[in-house]
Amino acid sequence: MTSTPDDIRRDGFGPHAHFHTLIAEIDSSFAGMCLYFPIYSTWRGQPGAYVQDLFVAKDFRGLRIGERLLRHLARAVRDQGGGYIELQVDAGNVSAQRFYQRIGMKRDADHVYQFMGDSLTAFAGKEDDEETA
Template sequence: MAGHNHPLIRPATIDDAETIHAAILGIAEAVGELHKVRSTPDDIRRFGFGPTPAFEALIAEVEGIFAGLCLFFPSFSTWQGRPGVYVQDLFVAKDFRGLGVGEKLLKRLAAVTRERGGHYIRLSVDTGNHSAQAFYQRLGLRLSDAEQIYAAYREDFNALADAGDDEG
């Protein structure tokens, strides 16, 4: 297909919620974590396209066929004193892998971020996903040896929030 070399990159709309969710499921399946996905397309619609969107996404299409997704949200580095973006999800559909779709999505995101005054892209990658790590390094993203990601989810998060309610 000639269009493989020239995907159309466009901002996602609320009409893409099902496609975005399917891509998230594709990522989870690829890393053997499908059982951990709790989100729904309605969550994507509600939190991505409501009055205060929690994220944005870029969609790649080749000849009208979904080829990839880059889901991101604003970030700010207090040490750099500059805004940027955090990439939550990058996904390329199986039929389009190896054709530069992921690279084009990240390059477009970098351009959009710079147009908005941003200065960096951050993301995390599964420790066992060596092909993704090599891909990011090839594009100039570097592994930070100064940081580790910590997270509180579900019960741990609720325990923190409950304790914070007591402090109010």
């Protein structure tokens, strides 16, 4: 993880927020969070939400905090005319995979491709590069 609290404050709050966050508290203590952002599927023809992070603090695991956060998000998505929630799980995170299956999420067969860091910079090229067809 390379992000800092300043990165989160800059990108998640203020006039140009890039994401939304649901926070769970128990007795004024941070219990968990769901960080998500709106997405749209041209395939489905409907809006949805992409969950970037779902985290429950160690002391609060087993209390269904993660399920409650996702249920709150599901209701918000539904009430705003959306029809789906997507997320990714690390291949080695078997407990998270079981959790998502237990609450009724379905795994798809898509493959994830990414540009990151240097590969993004190289692919983007310079502003004055000509597009070639």
